[in-house]
Amino acid sequence: MDIRVMKPSDIPHVQQANITNLPENYFCKYYLYHALTWPQLSYVAVDVSRPPKTPYDPPKIVGYVLAKMEEEPSDGIPHGHITSLSVMRTHRRLGLAEKLMRQSQRAMAETYGAKYVSLHVRVSNTAALHLYRDTLGFNMDKIEAKYYADGEDANCMRMELSHLRFEAEEERKGIKDQDEGDEVGSAGKKDDDKKGKKRRVKVGRVLGVGDLVERNESSAKAG
Amino acid sequence: MPQPLSAKDGAAFRQVVKLYELKQHKKALKTAEQILKKNPNHGDTLAMKALTLNAQGHTDEAFSLAKLALQQDMKSHICWHVYGLLYRSTKQLDEAIKAYKFALRLEPESAQIQRDLAFLQIQMRDYNGYIESRKAILHARPALRQNWTALAVACHLAGDLSAAEHYLKTYEDTLKQPPPRTDMEHSEASLYRNVLIGEMGEVERALAHLKTISRNNLDRTAVMEMRADYLLRLDRKDEAEEAYRALIVRNNEYRLYYEKLEKVLGLDRENPDDHAELAALYTSFLEGNHRLDAARRIPLDFLRGDEFKTAADKYLRRSLAKGVPSLFPNVKALYSDDFKRTTIQSLVEGYTSETQADGEDMPQHTNGDASSKFVQSRLYFLAQHYNYFRSRNLKKATDFISQALEMDPKSPDYHMTKARILKHLGDVEQAAEVMSFARELDTKDRYINTKCAKYQLRNNDCESALKTMSLFTRNESVGGALGDLHDMQCMWYITEDGEANLRMDKLSLALKRFKCIYDIFDVWQEDQFDFHYFSIRKGQIRAYVDMMRWEDQLRSHPFFTRAALPAIKIYVMLHDNPDLSHGHLANGSIKLEGLDAAERKRALKKAKREQERLEKAEAEKREAEKKQTKKTGTGGDGEPKKEDPDPHGFQLLQTPAPLDEAVKFLTPLLEFAPKNITAQNAGFEVFIRRNKPLLAVKCLRAAKSLDPEDPVVHEQLIRFRRSLDSTSASPIPDKVAQVLKSVSQDLLPDSTSLTAFNDAFMAKHASSAPHVRSGLRARGYLDASSKERNEEELLATLDLVDLSLEDTQAGLELLGEWKSSKAVQDEYLAKAKALWPEATSFKRR
Numbered sequence A: 001m002d003i004r005v006m007k008p009s010d011i012p013h014v015q016q017a018n019i020t021n022l023p024e025n026y027f028c029k030y031y032l033y034h035a036l037t038w039p040q041l042s043y044v045a046v047d048v049s050r051p052p053k054t055p056y057d058p059p060k061i062v063g064y065v066l067a068k069m070e071e072e073p074s075d076g077i078p079h080g081h082i083t084s085l086s087v088m089r090t091h092r093r094l095g096l097a098e099k100l101m102r103q104s105q106r107a108m109a110e111t112y113g114a115k116y117v118s119l120h121v122r123v124s125n126t127a128a129l130h131l132y133r134d135t136l137g138f139n140m141d142k143i144e145a146k147y148y149a150d151g152e153d154a155n156c157m158r159m160e161l162s163h164l165r166f167e168a169e170e171e172r173k174g175i176k177d178q179d180e181g182d183e184v185g186s187a188g189k190k191d192d193d194k195k196g197k198k199r200r201v202k203v204g205r206v207l208g209v210g211d212l213v214e215r216n217e218s219s220a221k222a223g
Numbered sequence B: 001m002p003q004p005l006s007a008k009d010g011a012a013f014r015q016v017v018k019l020y021e022l023k024q025h026k027k028a029l030k031t032a033e034q035i036l037k038k039n040p041n042h043g044d045t046l047a048m049k050a051l052t053l054n055a056q057g058h059t060d061e062a063f064s065l066a067k068l069a070l071q072q073d074m075k076s077h078i079c080w081h082v083y084g085l086l087y088r089s090t091k092q093l094d095e096a097i098k099a100y101k102f103a104l105r106l107e108p109e110s111a112q113i114q115r116d117l118a119f120l121q122i123q124m125r126d127y128n129g130y131i132e133s134r135k136a137i138l139h140a141r142p143a144l145r146q147n148w149t150a151l152a153v154a155c156h157l158a159g160d161l162s163a164a165e166h167y168l169k170t171y172e173d174t175l176k177q178p179p180p181r182t183d184m185e186h187s188e189a190s191l192y193r194n195v196l197i198g199e200m201g202e203v204e205r206a207l208a209h210l211k212t213i214s215r216n217n218l219d220r221t222a223v224m225e226m227r228a229d230y231l232l233r234l235d236r237k238d239e240a241e242e243a244y245r246a247l248i249v250r251n252n253e254y255r256l257y258y259e260k261l262e263k264v265l266g267l268d269r270e271n272p273d274d275h276a277e278l279a280a281l282y283t284s285f286l287e288g289n290h291r292l293d294a295a296r297r298i299p300l301d302f303l304r305g306d307e308f309k310t311a312a313d314k315y316l317r318r319s320l321a322k323g324v325p326s327l328f329p330n331v332k333a334l335y336s337d338d339f340k341r342t343t344i345q346s347l348v349e350g351y352t353s354e355t356q357a358d359g360e361d362m363p364q365h366t367n368g369d370a371s372s373k374f375v376q377s378r379l380y381f382l383a384q385h386y387n388y389f390r391s392r393n394l395k396k397a398t399d400f401i402s403q404a405l406e407m408d409p410k411s412p413d414y415h416m417t418k419a420r421i422l423k424h425l426g427d428v429e430q431a432a433e434v435m436s437f438a439r440e441l442d443t444k445d446r447y448i449n450t451k452c453a454k455y456q457l458r459n460n461d462c463e464s465a466l467k468t469m470s471l472f473t474r475n476e477s478v479g480g481a482l483g484d485l486h487d488m489q490c491m492w493y494i495t496e497d498g499e500a501n502l503r504m505d506k507l508s509l510a511l512k513r514f515k516c517i518y519d520i521f522d523v524w525q526e527d528q529f530d531f532h533y534f535s536i537r538k539g540q541i542r543a544y545v546d547m548m549r550w551e552d553q554l555r556s557h558p559f560f561t562r563a564a565l566p567a568i569k570i571y572v573m574l575h576d577n578p579d580l581s582h583g584h585l586a587n588g589s590i591k592l593e594g595l596d597a598a599e600r601k602r603a604l605k606k607a608k609r610e611q612e613r614l615e616k617a618e619a620e621k622r623e624a625e626k627k628q629t630k631k632t633g634t635g636g637d638g639e640p641k642k643e644d645p646d647p648h649g650f651q652l653l654q655t656p657a658p659l660d661e662a663v664k665f666l667t668p669l670l671e672f673a674p675k676n677i678t679a680q681n682a683g684f685e686v687f688i689r690r691n692k693p694l695l696a697v698k699c700l701r702a703a704k705s706l707d708p709e710d711p712v713v714h715e716q717l718i719r720f721r722r723s724l725d726s727t728s729a730s731p732i733p734d735k736v737a738q739v740l741k742s743v744s745q746d747l748l749p750d751s752t753s754l755t756a757f758n759d760a761f762m763a764k765h766a767s768s769a770p771h772v773r774s775g776l777r778a779r780g781y782l783d784a785s786s787k788e789r790n791e792e793e794l795l796a797t798l799d800l801v802d803l804s805l806e807d808t809q810a811g812l813e814l815l816g817e818w819k820s821s822k823a824v825q826d827e828y829l830a831k832a833k834a835l836w837p838e839a840t841s842f843k844r845r
């Protein structure tokens, strides 16, 4: 099983995996919106061992994580959010969900400077709770009553990503290649970083398909 | 001529525009009416009124009004713009582009018209037009980076990579100071530039350029992947090795990285001399990586002989001991190699003693729990193994799954496998029941719910399937559970439901479902529209280009093919037998065969009445529902949704030109999936009926080059030649006839006797049921007196070894097609039942 970043061409089967595994579903455009706004954050697990039957067989997707950055974080802190995560029953307990999550989390920190990642999970979903809390290290944030369409409560969970941001920063410092940005006033920038100045990434400021964003989030809530 | 409005009316007109934009359509209309009272011929106001009407859903009225507006004021860019918008909203993009161009000619400075035009052009893949528009937009606002990037994308998509890079660079050169590191737009644009350099094949320069941007780039993974790729292509081995190793550290479950690393190291899986080194390489990754699968599984792909056996043994025991449920799906790809298949089989069969559980790096299990887990995993594995087509032995499979179930009678997974075995035995009825039982063992899991619905559909029980699905759908949306499944584009369900209806001869519903898939693909194509604007603003260019390339090939997706082929089949049936278009005939409740003219007429009338009755009842039911439950009236996308006026597809089925409809499905198939032989087969059937022999023969040729021995091709070849020999019926132009003759000469030389050709084919493929059927069919055309003999030989196919269930069923269908006597059919059925005692389809006959 490969773990790799999600591409637009994966969407039909990611959508299929989602509607096969979870009650919270989305139409194609919502996946496109994720894939084209934060292309680094969503990952898929692919069964590569299957020989294709026709030249047109798309990769067989057996799991995915659909993730995003919070567009306008109410706390003003840039952070990521897991929109949806699932693995086909035939491929569960292989560590796929964990690996998908870890890749996505790192990209959140590395690419978008996310300070933490949040998600919602049904209070009754023990498998997912185990995964988030015990395997990955999420903390309970709060309970959101009747979050799901059928009236079930959600656990809001979050996980700090500072270790990943630190790693990314260390790695960056290790890159010796000269950079056009660093040649001019690199000292000032490094200072910024030391002071822990907020990394502002220009995301969410200009919403071309703003309608789409809002409408979808109200119509279908994340898993 | 443009008519000037009074100052007051002018203000009112601006008000109309504003109200329209605020979607206050009623107020907008009212204000427009007021203006028109005094200025009945005011083009712009008429146009705005048309636009508003269109937004309210009165499309026809809107169009005629917009035309009127243009007649009043040909020189108004507003009128043309509105005209363009109307066409845009009805998806006639070609027409929209024309209208926009007129508008733009009248108002060259309008940024909005220019932009709208540009998006239409790229949506239609009018690259040259798009480049022109992009240049104009850039010219108007050169300070905006996105305008440079957009022009670069336009050039890139049009294939002019160096121009694309040029525009990116030109903008970069204007930067006096590098943008801050967190500037996503800059980060992406520079990476995009690097992609262009790489795509131009200038690897050296791409690497050098990457170096200058890598440190501050925000997409680390991409930078590392691109760098590694360049280094490998430049054969800079040491650095490339380091680069791929670094990638593997980040993500050790991505085969591409391992394959490239092998390449860097000069290791070749095909070369047995390299196997030891390869194996050592993969072992080196395992240390401290308990959860890593790739490095354990990959060596099984290349190892052979005893080495394979040792490695497979370790891998299997470890996974069985852990109880990894996906072990079988994970190794079955190895089964195409006979040795590997039999080795795995004998290994797992041999794990009979409980101590086998001590796999590699597993804690020593002494307690009974762990060993019983191992025993169960083994049974589960073997059940799946013997259920798989390459190693199928359904008796053994049944046996193993029963043993597993004895140990854990409440396991949903074991029941799922049991259901699957039953399906392969042909017992779709019991399979659905067992799957339903499995579902009840874990009602919170949608996966099982999905499988259950699927099995119910396979059992042609559409009603239960929908009920099952409705346990997880948003049933309050318009159209209930089914409506939600449509909104959420649940392709598999819609397709399977169509297939089930087709099996039950319910042509109208089947067609309805396949058409729905067709429509969803239109939606998916339309979905890209907003991103022409959105992505450029967001600056995520590489992802946008990926999307464009995917959209270009959208309908090559098997989801499309799978719906298009049966849809074409239905349309061809409708063409051959127009009576079928009466829903109730098509729904299989009335048969016309064997009736005389008067009886036929009566039966048809009855079918029509029945259908009208049904439609009326349906309409009443909808009305009642509407009154009773106050539905939200919105779909899952929050858009207001109309009731479907033709939920059964009766109107769809009554199309006056079924072949025209078939072509709508066929054209994308032939364009995007030309290597699909079934698509070419279908193309032949459609074109031959449309009297397009050249197109038909094109399909035939394409199919023959894909597989010269394909049974359908064989039969079509013979039919084609026969139709040529008897063209007197439908005269074709001389030139065409000449071309046809020469082409057909290539396919099947004139000198060949068709009978001899067919006999040779049948002799060559005597052990393959599909080929035998094809030969028999062909013999039927060639020799009308051969029926009895053909029937005998068809019956004989039941003695072929390993005859599949599908082939057994297809034989029976062929007898139906030949209108064979009941005695013959009964004989066949009796034999079929003996071969497939569990099969539902024979039991129900």
Ligand SMILES: CC(C)(COP(=O)(O)OP(=O)(O)OC[C@H]1O[C@@H](n2cnc3c(N)ncnc32)[C@H](O)[C@@H]1OP(=O)(O)O)[C@@H](O)C(=O)NCCC(=O)NCCS
Residues within 6 Å of the ligand: A021, A022, A085, A086, A087, A088, A091, A092, A093, A094, A095, A096, A097, A098, A099, A120, A121, A122, A125, A126, A127, A128, A130, A131, A132, A134, A135, A223
């Ligand atoms: C939740 C889900 C995504 C987990 O996927 P997965 O690939 O099987 O998970 P992993 O193999 O990565 O599991 C990692 C760890 O999570 C925990 N975990 C996973 N499934 C578990 C289960 N059924 N029970 C208890 N713990 C479980 C375990 O600690 C596991 O580690 P282990 O296997 O070494 O014990 C999957 O079960 C699923 O798709 N469920 C349906 C959809 C869903 O609920 N999605 C989550 C919505 S918020």
